Amino acid sequence: MHISEGVLSLPVLITGWTGTVLGLAYSLKKLTTDQIPKMGILAAVFFVASLIHVPIGPSSAHLLLNGLVGLLLGIFAIPTIFIGLLLQALLFQFGGLTTLGANTVIMSFPAVIAGLIFHKRQSPLLAGILSALTVLTSAILAGLALGCSGEQFIPVAKLLVVAHLPIAGVEAIITYFIISFILKTRSELLN
Amino acid sequence: MLSVKKYVFFSLIFTLIGGNICFAHRVNIFCWSENKDLYCEAKYPSGEKVKKGQVNIIDLVTKKVILSKTTDTKGKVHFILPNAVFTQKHDLEAEILAGMGHRNTWKIPFSDLQEANTENNLKNQASPAETTDVLPWANEATPSNEQPTKTNLSEQKLEKIIDKVMSKKLQPILEKLTLLQEDKITLQDVFAGIGYIFGLMGVAMYFMSKKQS
Numbered sequence: 144m145h146i147s148e149g150v151l152s153l154p155v156l157i158t159g160w161t162g163t164v165l166g167l168a169y170s171l172k173k174l175t176t177d178q179i180p181k182m183g184i185l186a187a188v189f190f191v192a193s194l195i196h197v198p199i200g201p202s203s204a205h206l207l208l209n210g211l212v213g214l215l216l217g218i219f220a221i222p223t224i225f226i227g228l229l230l231q232a233l234l235f236q237f238g239g240l241t242t243l244g245a246n247t248v249i250m251s252f253p254a255v256i257a258g259l260i261f262h263k264r265q266s267p268l269l270a271g272i273l274s275a276l277t278v279l280t281s282a283i284l285a286g287l288a289l290g291c292s293g294e295q296f297i298p299v300a301k302l303l304v305v306a307h308l309p310i311a312g313v314e315a316i317i318t319y320f321i322i323s324f325i326l327k328t329r330s331e332l333l334n
Numbered sequence: 335m336l337s338v339k340k341y342v343f344f345s346l347i348f349t350l351i352g353g354n355i356c357f358a359h360r361v362n363i364f365c366w367s368e369n370k371d372l373y374c375e376a377k378y379p380s381g382e383k384v385k386k387g388q389v390n391i392i393d394l395v396t397k398k399v400i401l402s403k404t405t406d407t408k409g410k411v412h413f414i415l416p417n418a419v420f421t422q423k424h425d426l427e428a429e430i431l432a433g434m435g436h437r438n439t440w441k442i443p444f445s446d447l448q449e450a451n452t453e454n455n456l457k458n459q460a461s462p463a464e465t466t467d468v469l470p471w472a473n474e475a476t477p478s479n480e481q482p483t484k485t486n487l488s489e490q491k492l493e494k495i496i497d498k499v500m501s502k503k504l505q506p507i508l509e510k511l512t513l514l515q516e517d518k519i520t521l522q523d524v525f526a527g528i529g530y531i532f533g534l535m536g537v538a539m540y541f542m543s544k545k546q547s
Contacts (some may be wrong), residue, residue: 176546235523
């Protein structure tokens, strides 16, 4: 779900960057030292997750794990995903630098919302469901960004959601096991 | 119960990593030309072909799409360049739109097209009298028992046959040479990324600790 250079229109690019800058400014203002190691580890997980892809029919989709990042970091998912996407753009040529703002909004904003919901009631099952919903919401947001850039929103969003359904399922299972493991061993990580 | 959960979790991780680790998800396009033929191939870095992806050939000066086709099931597409391309002498660009926001381009400088087309032009410029001439050795005194099919082969015909055979033989080599230009993701890239992340983490912690002290 990395939108490439030259695909999005200028208003979408500007909106994406505005959202990202505001999100980064707010989250970095709230940043505390104890969050940094967690952010580092999850940025590395997010960065590598994009290399694991699942073949789906004629196309393929890769793991995102943005839901997991959001559940564990909340608002700090924005700088974490931003760094992950920046390095993916620079080292793997996934997405691009101009689309980095839009890609950050697409991936991190649903993750933050999932984190806020999860913070109220922490259970592995809810974590799995939220993780899947994060992937699907990101797919809809990507469809919306493409729809605002000239492509037809409904067919693109449908294609993106269908392509990411298996990914959402896989991520829900992964997140369920990770969160249940964390709750049993190191529940303070979720505070 | 816990051991079963652990087993399922680790099986899932190993299946994903062991079976399907590859480099998604950008799209690549490669083009090579031969005379007026332009061949393009689009694929993902994992090697998977882009099926039914739209390939546009764009004139880089006028920014107009001059040709457009969709890739076949092997991710390939073939164009026949119009004569205008060779008269205008503009650089071209092949653009692949693989859907879901995936796009990439491949620049085709006019010099590459010219090079591929020079041989063809030279053949066309040759005078008809010259081209229809019988080969020099065919005019020499030949023994009466020689086969007529061997002696009557014209230069033009011979060139065409050689050209056809050479094209057939060189086509896969050209394709392989072009595909070799792909920027593959290496393990060094992956470790470099993780290194950058931990480096940034260190810098952030340094400044945070300084602020606190």
